[in-house]
Amino acid sequence: MLDIRFVRENAEAVQKNAQAKGYDVNINELLKWDASKRQLQQQADMLRERRNEMSASMKGGKPSEDALREAKIVKEELNAVEASLKEAEATFTDLLKKVPNMALADVPVGATEDENVVAKKVGEPKHFDFEPKSHAEIADLRGWLDKERAAKVTGSRFAYLKGDMVMLQFALIQFVMSKLSDQAFIDEVIRENNLNVSNKPFLPILPPFMLRTELYDAMDRLEPRDDRYKIEDEDLWLQGSAEHVLGSMHADEIFTEADMPRRYIGYATSFRREAGTYGKDMEGTFRMHQFDKLEMESLGLAENGLEEHLFMVAIQEKLMQLLEIPYQVLMKCTADIGKPNARGVDIEAWLPSQNTYRETHTADYMTDYQARRLKTRVRRADGSIELIHTNDATALPLSRGPIAIVENHQQADGTVHVPEVLRPYLGGREIL
């Protein structure tokens, strides 16, 4: 949620920004409700003041009939004003929640994701002297995947992973957790990219996979709800990304400045209904209802937020380079960064079977937009309190990460060459 004071002072820019991001909001109407809400609040405060005065004068003794009568009138007036106030607040909050976060100045303006801008390409797509297979074909050949039985048990977009595909996934988890919690690795990424950020390593987290409606909504990740799985008879939803449960864990807390930033590397099985994607990406495990993901989350000071965002992208790139996967980096345009985002970067991995780059990572910088509703704050050294800035980014998606590895490192016979950095986590094996 935006700061209403900011909206008041920058109404035109806020309206324009919403338009660029493709959200239909009416700032003038929001400001009308803001004004009437404030007016009602002042009325209510005055009536409460009167009520408090009267009740204070009554304490102890037996109040006179007149005093009681007047107090009752004040009470009735207050009840009426409070009812209107409540309504105005509900409408106001509803409208304010719909206003998307302001995009940073360097975010390209665009109406669809086709207007995302390629910032750079790293790594040469490998030339194969045979027809490269898709990950699904390789998995099929090697007995790594059973979607037919999954369909019997759970329906479409689920899978049983088997054998070395499972070993590969666990190796990747170990690899990423080890790197992100390692001081030397963090220092190296900072140095190589000339970043001015804290060198605190990430704390590994295994979070709950469900969260309450209120916190999901405060993260601004609940909508559209038809892409989420709701737990029947509970006020709980399955998370769609570890971000949802990592970012909300410090709701309603005030950090000390010295404690910033908080960096987490979470591992979670994530769930998405993929509403509206019928028929797309049905081959293999590219788009599933359930997929595991390693996710970075960082809570920190406002002035470090953007650099932290760049730091996370640098980590994503470093991991891709270590895994020897060619990729490109996209600056997402206004239409694609998402409602709570101020800036967004995607990484797309080269998939030989599709002869193109496909999305594997995303990095999101939300400024204080999420923190405002989460009430996650920091007490500065001078005693003042302000909202923190949130950043999240994929460290490695499990399904699309393994897909990229299998496809890019495949050999003519359907075996897969293991990137050197993963071998320690696979018992030294060079080939899967």
Next chain:
RNA sequence: GGAGAGGUGGCCGAGUGGUUGAAGGCGCACGCUUGGAAAGCGUGUAUGCGGGCAACCGUAUCGCAGGUUCGAAUCCUGUUCUCUCCGCCA
């Protein structure tokens, strides 16, 4: 799932209808004291909203949501979380 107890400020903890936004203690900050430190003494120390250049003023908040009352941290209802015991269970 059943029975019971309880959620108060950074922490501990008092408080069962009326200057209680909240005693007392701890912690923290500043000052005094000291050669220096400890101890001691003094002062200060929650968050949101509205108003004001500001000092500050008003208002709300004692898990959350309702209700009773002139007045609620205190009474009533619902709900949620924690703890103990029983049951079940990886």
